[in-house]
Every structure is written in C-alpha cells, then in structure tokens.
Amino acid sequence: MSPTDLPRRIAHLDMDAFFASVELLRYPQLQGLPVVIGGSRHTPEHEQALLERWGALAAIPVEAFARLGGYVGRGVITTATYPARQFGVGSAMGMMKAARLCPQAILLPIDFARYRQFSRAFKQVILSIAPVMEDRGVDEVYIDFTEVPGGQDEGGRVLAARIQAAIRAETGLTCSVGVAPNKLLAKMASEFEKPHGISIVQPQDLATRIWPLPCRKINGIGPKAGARLEQLGIQRIGELAACSLPWLVQHFGKSYGAWLHAVSHGLDDRPVVTHSEPVSMSRETTFERDLHVREDKAELGAIFTRLCERVAEDLQRKGYAGRTVGVKLRYANFKSVTREVTVEHYTQDAATIRRIAGQCLKRVPLAQSIRLLGVRVGSLVHWDAQTHQADGPPLPGARRPAGGSADPLSLPLF
Known part of the structure; x- marks a missing residue:
C-alpha cells in the first residue's frame, strides 16, 4: 500500500489537568488531593519566601496551604485536579461558587510562565516523533499519524503510547490521546479515557461510540444550538444523524444545517495545519x-x-x-x-x-x-x-x- 492509500489517522492530544499537574510537580505532597488553580498570580518573591521558611517547596506541610473555602473575591478557576472535579468544580467557574462546592480544596496561584515552559517542552517531544502537528493552545494539539511509523499500528495506539511515554519521561506529565479518521472524532475520543488514556475510533465505531453521546459533545455545538436541538426533541448525536439535510437546513440555515448533518455522520475533512497566522x-x-x-x-x-x-x-x-x-x-x-x-x-x-x-x-x-x-x-x-x-x-x-x-x-x- 502506498502512503497515499493509507487510511487517515488523526490524533488529538490533551494534557491532563495541565496547569494543576504542573503545580503538582512543584508540590508533590498535594498528589491525590483536591487542588484548584486561580485567583492570584505566582511571584518569584512569594516562592522565595516559602523556600526561606520551609527549605524546599516539597517540604511545605499540606495544612500550611491556603484553602478555597477562605477565598473572597471575583476570580475564576483556571483548572482543578481530578479529585476536585469530583465535587463539581471545573474550569471557568467562579471561585466563590467553587468554594461552596469544595471548601477543603487547596488553592494555588497561577504561574503562566511555568505553564508556557512545560507547554513548549511537551510539544517539542511530539515534534521529534511526529512532525505534522497543529498547535491548539497551551495544553492541546492535533497530530497527523497517517504516515508516521507506528501511526497505523492498532489504529494508532502504538504511536500514541510512544508519545505518551516520551512526554512522561521528559516532563513528568500525563496526557490523553484520541485517534480517529479526522479531527472532529479525535477530539471527542480524547475525552473517553481521561486521565492518561488512549482511545481509538474507527469509521465503523460511529454507531456504537459516537451516536449515543449528547449533541453538545460535538465541538461547535454551543449552548444556544444545543438548547434549540433539545427543543426539537434531539438530544443524542444519533438522533441528529437521523434528521434529513433539508430539515436541518430549514431549522438551522443552509450553512450550519449542512454542517450539523455532516458532523453527526462523523465527517470532517479539515487538515492538520502546522502553521497559521493570527487574525x-x-x-x-x-x-x-x-x-x-x-x-x-x-x-x-x-x-x-x-x-x-x-x-x-x-x-x-x-x-x-x-x-x-x-x-x-x-x-x-x-x-x-x-x-x-x-x-x-x-x-x-x-x-x-x-x-x-x-x-x-x-x-x-x-x-x-x-x-x-x-x-x-x-x-x-x-x-x-x-x-x-x-x-x-x-x-x-x-x-x-x-x-x-x-x-x-x-x-x-x-
């Protein structure tokens, strides 16, 4: 089989609770605890004061950390560890609301410089293995596995595992990877086995793995469109796929209706873009x-x-x-x-x-x-x-x- 005949395999790689995971490398004593990142900014002066008092950041007693329950202000959560998410705490949530849900969570300041450093590091690891990568922000990328050695093995699982291991070895961080025929399905798949999971979706898996999901799981169906679909009695992607193209165009317009019809059938021909200009x-x-x-x-x-x-x-x-x-x-x-x-x-x-x-x-x-x-x-x-x-x-x-x-x-x- 020539390279042009290979089935398309696209991966979406998403770092696991990225900001929080980077902080846990700095404070390993907080592993397994509910931790929230947000509010104030980390400063070198604050870190120096901690070092002078405790000798090492890893030596700070857990009880010495600030708790979310004591927060007063209007900040929002940047991210939270998985133990905190079990209480309903999530990104972009107001911190006062989160404090009511999980007052015992440990509150850490934001350190964007450190997160960007780790972001560059994990992306360099990926590029050294699979050079066709689309940067989608500080903690996620798309990767074209199609012609990379191992990218077809077990549907892409072999290459995904190799990249996971290399990122873990270089940065100490974990990530989740979804591999599918296109970017649409790959992004959905990367959520299936979080954290530190690999999910493979093949074209024949559409009915069993994608159609049972809520419509809002499709990237591009926002709150308003989701509410409109529910008003029309459509909650699952499979129900959306059963709708005719003319009916969707009638209710959502020519462009968005056609897009809904395509994505509900798992169709997406967007390329992995290695360079893009900001608008x-x-x-x-x-x-x-x-x-x-x-x-x-x-x-x-x-x-x-x-x-x-x-x-x-x-x-x-x-x-x-x-x-x-x-x-x-x-x-x-x-x-x-x-x-x-x-x-x-x-x-x-x-x-x-x-x-x-x-x-x-x-x-x-x-x-x-x-x-x-x-x-x-x-x-x-x-x-x-x-x-x-x-x-x-x-x-x-x-x-x-x-x-x-x-x-x-x-x-x-x-």
Whole structure:
C-alpha cells in the first residue's frame, strides 16, 4: 500500500489537568488531593519566601496551604485536579461558587510562565516523533499519524503510547490521546479515557461510540444550538444523524444545517495545519470590583491605557500590525458589548491604538458599572520592523476616527 492509500489517522492530544499537574510537580505532597488553580498570580518573591521558611517547596506541610473555602473575591478557576472535579468544580467557574462546592480544596496561584515552559517542552517531544502537528493552545494539539511509523499500528495506539511515554519521561506529565479518521472524532475520543488514556475510533465505531453521546459533545455545538436541538426533541448525536439535510437546513440555515448533518455522520475533512497566522490579538481584564465611569474614571483610564500598551507590546513582539481596533465591555449584569472601527493604515503603536479604541468606547452605553474591559486589534498583517511598514496596502474606503490631531494618551476616556 502506498502512503497515499493509507487510511487517515488523526490524533488529538490533551494534557491532563495541565496547569494543576504542573503545580503538582512543584508540590508533590498535594498528589491525590483536591487542588484548584486561580485567583492570584505566582511571584518569584512569594516562592522565595516559602523556600526561606520551609527549605524546599516539597517540604511545605499540606495544612500550611491556603484553602478555597477562605477565598473572597471575583476570580475564576483556571483548572482543578481530578479529585476536585469530583465535587463539581471545573474550569471557568467562579471561585466563590467553587468554594461552596469544595471548601477543603487547596488553592494555588497561577504561574503562566511555568505553564508556557512545560507547554513548549511537551510539544517539542511530539515534534521529534511526529512532525505534522497543529498547535491548539497551551495544553492541546492535533497530530497527523497517517504516515508516521507506528501511526497505523492498532489504529494508532502504538504511536500514541510512544508519545505518551516520551512526554512522561521528559516532563513528568500525563496526557490523553484520541485517534480517529479526522479531527472532529479525535477530539471527542480524547475525552473517553481521561486521565492518561488512549482511545481509538474507527469509521465503523460511529454507531456504537459516537451516536449515543449528547449533541453538545460535538465541538461547535454551543449552548444556544444545543438548547434549540433539545427543543426539537434531539438530544443524542444519533438522533441528529437521523434528521434529513433539508430539515436541518430549514431549522438551522443552509450553512450550519449542512454542517450539523455532516458532523453527526462523523465527517470532517479539515487538515492538520502546522502553521497559521493570527487574525487578531487582544488583552482584557476582569476587575476585582465593579467600576463605574463616574466614580472610577481615573482608574478605568489607567487600566484602559495599559491594555492598549500590552496589545501593542504583543503585536511588536510577534511582528504584526492591524487596522481594526475594538473594545469589549462586560457589565455588572454579565451582559457584554463590543465596538470596533477599521482605519486606513496598519498600526502597532500603543498611542494610536489607545486613540482609536477611545473612539470606539465613546459609542458604548456607560450607565452601568463595568466588570470587564478589553481591547482588540484585528485585520493583522506582518510588520517590517526595519521600514516600519505593513506588508499590505491601505484599506480602500476605511474610516479614520476623529480626533487624530490631539495627543492620543491625553484624550478623555469617555
């Protein structure tokens, strides 16, 4: 059989409770306990203080760690260990709610620098074995097994086990792998045997392993679509697969209806993309307390300026510029609003981004208190650091915001 005749085998690899697992390498005495990551940020100063007191991080008594039950604030959980998840605690959950569910959980601060370090390490291990890899974030990737030695053996299990063992040896971390004919099924399969599992799905397994699952298990069926399907009496993927294409198009539109029909039958021809360009970069922050324009104008202004500066720093560091600038607000009632404007010339300059974003902000209702503020730059192209020029032409018909002659950072926020 020539390589082109090989059946397609795509893997989805997901690190197990990634942030929490990295922390357990630092604090092995917390293994097997409910642990939550979130709230404050880890600092070298805090770690140094712990070392001075206890001599080694692994020597800190379990009873000396902070508990989730004592948390007061508005933070959200980044991740939790599997023992904590048994209490209903999960990622993106408000920490006050989680504290009611599992007050005895140990609370650790977030250390993104350390997580990125381990993320790079496990991905390098994968690339050394299977070079066709799509990076999907800090803790998950897709891998094309099709032509890699061992990628066809036992449906991909042999290669998946080899990668698991290599990651464990290099980083001390575990991962779960799903291998299937495409990315859609592989992602679903990677959840079947967590943690540290391998799940193989073949085309003939669709009826027995995929169709009994809830529709929401399909990546791309969100809360609204899931609720609409339930209203129509459809809860399982098999029930969705039994629906005709015309019926789905009638209820969900031509594009989404056709997509639902395809994915319910396990069809997905998306390639594993080894390199992709970002379409936007953004920074946002959730406040410790709700802020109001009237009482907290100076504080909001400082935060807004810093967000613009951080987006500009990201663009400059990664070599991009953009011409669409937008803002995002979430009010105290959790309703969100966005505004954006596209300008004539590309930019990666903080002052320019601040000025344009400020014009967007003037179009946002500001009667309510605000809990989140964000700034986004889109329509990205590569930026030539030598000539300070973008690699694309000005956008025909683009609008230039008013107020360009004023000092951008001295403009009123609202």
